[in-house]
Amino acid sequence: MKRISTYLFSVTLIAVTALSCKDESLVTLPVWETAVHGFGVLTSDPAVGFNRDDSAITVDVDFRWNSIDKQNTVTNIDLFVVFNEAYVDIDGNNAIASHGGSAGIKLKSVSPQGNREVGSFSISQEEVYAIYQSATFDYGFGNGAQPIYSDPLGKGRSSAKKFVPGDSFTLKWTLTTDDGRVFDSWSPSACTEFPGANCQLDWAVSCATDIQNRTGTWTISGTDSYGDGWNGASIDVVLDGEVVDSFTVAESANSEDFVIPAGSSDLYFVYNKGDWDSEVGVTIKNPAGATLLTWVPADVKGQGEMLLDLCLE
Secondary structure: OOEEOOOOOOOOOEOOOOOOOOOHHHOEOOOOOOOEEEEEEEOOOOOOEEEOOEOOOOEEEEEEEEEOOOOOOEEEEEEEEEEEEEEEOOOOOEEEEEEOOOOOEEEEEEOOOOOOOOEEEEEOHHHHHHHHOOOEEEOOOOOOEEEHHHOOOOOOOOOOOOOOOOEEEEEEEEEEEOOOOEEOOOOHHHHHOOOOOOOOEEEEEEOOOOOOOOOEEEEEEEEEOOOOOOOOOEEEEEEOOEEEEEEOOOOOEEEEEEEEOOOOOOEEEEEEOOOOHHHEEEEEEOOOOOEEEEEOHHHOOOOEEOOOOHHHO
C-alpha cells in the first residue's frame, strides 16, 4: 500500500525550447496529482462536547469527502483521536500531555458516502476510553511514566469518571481510495483556508450543557496578528435564538462589552469565517471576569458555535 501525504494538487511543467527547433522528448506535459480531502462538521453542541456528569452525551459529526478531479473514490475512512490532558508541571507552568501524540490513536473506521455526499457518525466517551485506558505518561515529577487512569494528578479520573475538566480531544482522519492509496495529511491551506475542507475537529469536557451564569456584562477581545483586521471574520452573540451583537476587529485589536439582561434562557457565540482566520485571536470573559475561551491564531479552525470552557464559570 502506498501512503501519500499530499497537497490539494501539484503540477510540474518543464518547457525546453531552442532558437530553430524543439526536441519533443525534452518537453514534459503537465501531470496533475489526483487528490481527495475531507470536511467534518460537529453537529452536536460543541459547547457540551463530552459532559463530565453524563457519559451518554456523544460527539456527533457530519462528514463528506471530495475528489478534486472526480476520478477517485474513497472506500474507507479511518478515524483517529488525540487525547489532550491539561496539567501543571513541576515548575508550575501550564502544560499539555498529548496522549496519542500528534497523530492520535485509531478509534474506528467508518464507511464513506459518495463524492461530496454527507455521512454521519458519533463518538462516545466509552469508545475513546477504550483506546486510552492503558495509556501512560511521564508528567516529570520523578515517578516515570504513570498510568493515566491511576489518577496520578489527583483529578478524580477513573473508569467511572473517564474524562474531567481540562481534557480536550482532536479528531483526525485518513482516506483510502479504491486504488489503495492512503491520504493522511494535506497542505495548511486545505486545513485552514480552503472552503469545504478541514483536517481535524476539536472538542473538550464540559461541566454544563449550556451557560449557567449569563446575566451581566460580557467582554469579547480580539487580535489580528497581521494588523489589518479580520478580513470578513466576525463573532455573533446569539441570545434566545436572536443575534444581538456582532464583534469584529478592524485593525490589530478590539475589545467590546455587551450586556445580557436577566431572564434570558440561552446564550452562545458563533464564529463566522473570514479570509485569513490563521491571524485571528480571541478571548471571551463572562460577567464574573472568568475567561471562558482563549484562542491564539493557530486555534481558529472553522466556522460555527465556539467552545467555551464552562467548567470555569
